[in-house]
Structures are given as structure tokens and as C-alpha cells.
Amino acid sequence: MEFKDYYKILGVEPKATAEEIKKAYKKLARRYHPDVSKEKDAEQKFKEMAEAYEVLKDDGKRHEYDQLKASGGMGGSGQFRPPPGWESATHYSAAPGEQKDFSDFFEAMFGRKGGFHRPQGAGDQMRMDGEDVHGELALLLEELHQGCEQTVQIQVPQADEYGLVTHQIKKLRVKVPAGTAEGAVLRIKGQGGAAIGGGTAGDLLLKIKLAPHPLFTVDGKDVALVVPVLPWEAALGCKVTIPTLQHPTRVSIPPGSQTGQKLRLAGLGLPGTPKGDFHVIVKVVMPDLINEAAKALYQQLAEQEGHSPRPWEKQP
Amino acid sequence: MTTLFTVEQNGEELWWSLQELSNSSALQPEFIVQCVELGLVDASGVQTQWRFNSDGRFRLQKAWRLHRDLEVQVSALPLVLQLLDELGELRQEAAYLRKRLQHWEQSQG
Numbered sequence: 388m389e390f391k392d393y394y395k396i397l398g399v400e401p402k403a404t405a406e407e408i409k410k411a412y413k414k415l416a417r418r419y420h421p422d423v424s425k426e427k428d429a430e431q432k433f434k435e436m437a438e439a440y441e442v443l444k445d446d447g448k449r450h451e452y453d454q455l456k457a458s459g460g461m462g463g464s465g466q467f468r469p470p471p472g473w474e475s476a477t478h479y480s481a482a483p484g485e486q487k488d489f490s491d492f493f494e495a496m497f498g499r500k501g502g503f504h505r506p507q508g509a510g511d512q513m514r515m516d517g518e519d520v521h522g523e524l525a526l527l528l529e530e531l532h533q534g535c536e537q538t539v540q541i542q543v544p545q546a547d548e549y550g551l552v553t554h555q556i557k558k559l560r561v562k563v564p565a566g567t568a569e570g571a572v573l574r575i576k577g578q579g580g581a582a583i584g585g586g587t588a589g590d591l592l593l594k595i596k597l598a599p600h601p602l603f604t605v606d607g608k609d610v611a612l613v614v615p616v617l618p619w620e621a622a623l624g625c626k627v628t629i630p631t632l633q634h635p636t637r638v639s640i641p642p643g644s645q646t647g648q649k650l651r652l653a654g655l656g657l658p659g660t661p662k663g664d665f666h667v668i669v670k671v672v673m674p675d676l677i678n679e680a681a682k683a684l685y686q687q688l689a690e691q692e693g694h695s696p697r698p699w700e701k702q703p
Numbered sequence: 704m705t706t707l708f709t710v711e712q713n714g715e716e717l718w719w720s721l722q723e724l725s726n727s728s729a730l731q732p733e734f735i736v737q738c739v740e741l742g743l744v745d746a747s748g749v750q751t752q753w754r755f756n757s758d759g760r761f762r763l764q765k766a767w768r769l770h771r772d773l774e775v776q777v778s779a780l781p782l783v784l785q786l787l788d789e790l791g792e793l794r795q796e797a798a799y800l801r802k803r804l805q806h807w808e809q810s811q812g
Contacts, residue, residue: 521761572757594757
């Protein structure tokens with residue numbers, strides 16, 4: 388196995404004080420903690436630094452590690468092998484349920500990684516059910532409405548016959564049924580943590596989240612879409628084709644429409660009993676560019692109309 | 704070839720009492736009580752009636768890891784989790800908008 392330079396992992400000198408080690412660990416932990424970081428390989432880096440800190444924060448373990456390091460710590464093949472007769476005086480043991488996924492190198496130095504112990508007799512089998520694994524799946528509104536297939540990548544814990552826990556990346560293709568609601572929990576049987584000794588494998592539980600949609604907003608079962616219209620379209624009325632959850636639909640914007648005016652398409656919202664509605668919200672917008680000809684037409688309109696939309700101003 | 708897994712809707716939400724949650728997740732009851740008092744997870748009634756769903760369990764475990772590994776003070780956990788939630792949503796939105804922009808740029812040739 389490979390010799391691990393814990394000082395290098397934490398970015399400190401071998402003569403670093405306990406305070407310097409703690410400071411370095413905290414700094415790196417903030418950067419790579421899997422609950423916080425989005426950096427690539429954050430989890431792996433965090434594991435390495437947690438292992439390094441576990442050893443270097445403890446005077447006894449650090450002393451033992453330093454001794455090994457000073458002795459070269461290498462076998463003939465360039466690989467690390469503990470010296471013959473090596474036995475740590477500072478065995479590691481974690482609280483139940485708090486097993487950390489430390490490396491083989493750590494194990495060779497300080498013993499088993501967790502609170503589990505090797506079965507004593509040949510027939511003394513350990514039986515353990517796999518853990519349920521929880522995750523989230525963000526889907527677009529259309530995907531929830533119509534159903535979809537998604538590839539999910541999850542990390543599942545796996546314990547060997549000694550109870551040592553490692554994590555494996557699993558890729559699953561799952562079929563999300565049409566009409567699944569936001570917040571629903573989907574269960575995929577047997578795809579959580581693996582069992583040992585004939586136990587039952589855990590399940591994968593995926594909580595459905597609604598991914599932000601660029602066009603639609605959702606309020607309960609109702610869906611809304613803002614439809615921009617040009618001033619003359621609002622004044623004269625127009626027909627526009629809009630996307631809905633089901634299919635493109637042609638709607639009539641009535642003459643004289645105002646910003647904020649709502650048109651209701653009954654039953655075209657989210658499924659349920661009763662079904663949700665689809666709201667078209669009119670938004671009058673100015674074109675980005677107004678050419679000279681258009682300007683002249685507006686000028687003509689201004690002179691003819693003379694009406695002010697502001698109630699505090701004098702009306703003609 | 705990738706296997707396609709069909710899912711079943713978890714109609715009945717999973718629930719854990721304070722004791723069950725503590726036993727099955729290595730979270731100390733005192734820590735859970737503190738988190739409930741701080742409003743980090745919802746629980747109503749007296750302690751013996753508290754019920755936590757998978758969402759609450761996930762949140763409490765995350766809070767515990769942040770407290771244990773990063774030494775985040777318990778009193779700061781609700782704020783930290785809220786900020787992390789918002790950060791996650793913003794990252795997701797940014798990724799989605801980037802994707803859309805890419806599509807738009809491609810469609811413009």
C-alpha cells in the first residue's frame with residue numbers, strides 16, 4: 388500500500404504545532420467538506436484530510452506516525468509495509484454509527500477502521516441490513532407532468548464482512564412516473580446500501596424537487612406563463628401560440644389588453660382532482676429598437692390621442 | 704446496457720421518533736432536541752410525540768456533519784443550512800441557465 392504523507396495532505400511542515408495543524412485542517416475542511424463544496428473530488432480530498440487530521444491531532448498517533456516516517460516507511464518495492472512486529476499503542480475505535488472511511492494505510496497503522504470487530508469463529512457470521520440511501524432528484528415541470536427516464540448518480544455505503552464501510556458510486560437509470568408531484572419520495576427497492584451476511588439491502592429514496600423553470604411558474608396545481616405582447620398587439624388584439632405542459636396552444640389576446648391581465652385555460656395546469664388551471668399573464672413590452680418610421684407613427688398617435696394614463700393629470 | 708429501474712411512490716412517508724432516530728443515525732438525542740428548539744427541523748407536541756420524516760432526518764444528519772467536521776456552532780446551524788440551501792438552488796439555476804444560453808448560442812449559429 389502507498390505511504391501517506393499526512394503533513395503534505397494538510398499542507399503543513401512536519402514541525403508544525405498542534406495549533407498550525409488544526410488551522411490547516413479547518414481551512415481545508417471548509418473548502419472540501421462534501422456538504423459544502425462543489426469541487427471535483429471534494430469527498431475524496433476531505434476523507435484524506437480527515438484521516439490526516441485524525442492522526443496528527445493526537446500526540447500519541449502523531450509520534451508513532453513520525454517514527455514510521457523517519458524509518459523510511461517503505462518496503463523494498465517502494466510500497467509501505469509496517470515494520471515487523473509493529474503494533475500501535477493507540478488503536479482507533481469510532482463510536483457506533485460513526486465509522487469513518489479511512490484508508491488501508493491508516494488501518495495498517497492503527498487497526499480496524501470502525502467499531503465493528505472481526506467474527507471470532509468460522510461460523511460466527513455477522514449479519515447486517517444495508518442502509519437506506521436518501522437523495523434528491525431535480526426535474527423540470529414537463530418531466531414531472533409527462534414522466535421521464537433519468538440517470539441518477541448516488542453514493543452508497545457498502546460494508547464488508549468485518550463491517551468496514553466504504554462508499555461506491557452507483558449509476559442508475561430510473562423511470563419517473565407521469566404525474567409525480569414535487570416533494571414525492573420515490574423508492575427504488577434494494578438499491579441503497581448493500582447488506583452483509585444475508586441481510587436485506589437498503590432502498591434508495593429519492594425526493595423529487597422542482598427545478599427552476601425558465602418559462603412557467605407554479606402555484607399549487609396552477610401553472611402561469613407570462614406572455615410578452617407588443618403595444619399594438621395589446622391595443623388591437625392578437626393570436627399567439629404559447630407552450631403549455633401538454634402541447635402548444637393558440638390563444639387570443641383580446642383588444643385593449645393591459646399588463647397583468649390574466650386569461651385562464653381551465654384544466655391545463657397540473658393533474659389532480661380537480662385539475663389545475665393554466666394562466667396566461669399579459670405583459671406589454673416595447674420593442675428594443677424603434678426606427679424613424681415607427682417614431683413618426685407614435686408621434687402621430689400622441690397628437691391624436693392626447694389621453695394620459697395618469698389619473699392625477701388633466702384629461703382632455 | 705443500462706438497467707431501467709422502476710420506482711414505487713412512497714405513499715406512506717417514513718417517520719422516526721426521537722429515540723428511533725437517535726438509535727438509527729448515531730445522532731445524540733440532546734443534539735436533536737437542540738436542533739428542534741432552534742427550528743432547524745419541525746416537531747410539534749411533547750418530545751415523546753415528536754416524529755421526524757426523511758427530510759428532517761437528512762437535515763439533522765447534515766447539520767451534525769457540519770457541527771462535527773467544521774465545528775459550526777449549533778446555534779448557527781439553521782442559518783448555515785439555509786444559506787447552503789440557497790447556494791444550492793442558485794447553483795442549480797445558474798447551471799440550467801448556462802445550458803439554455805448554450806442552446807440559444809448554438810441556435811444562433
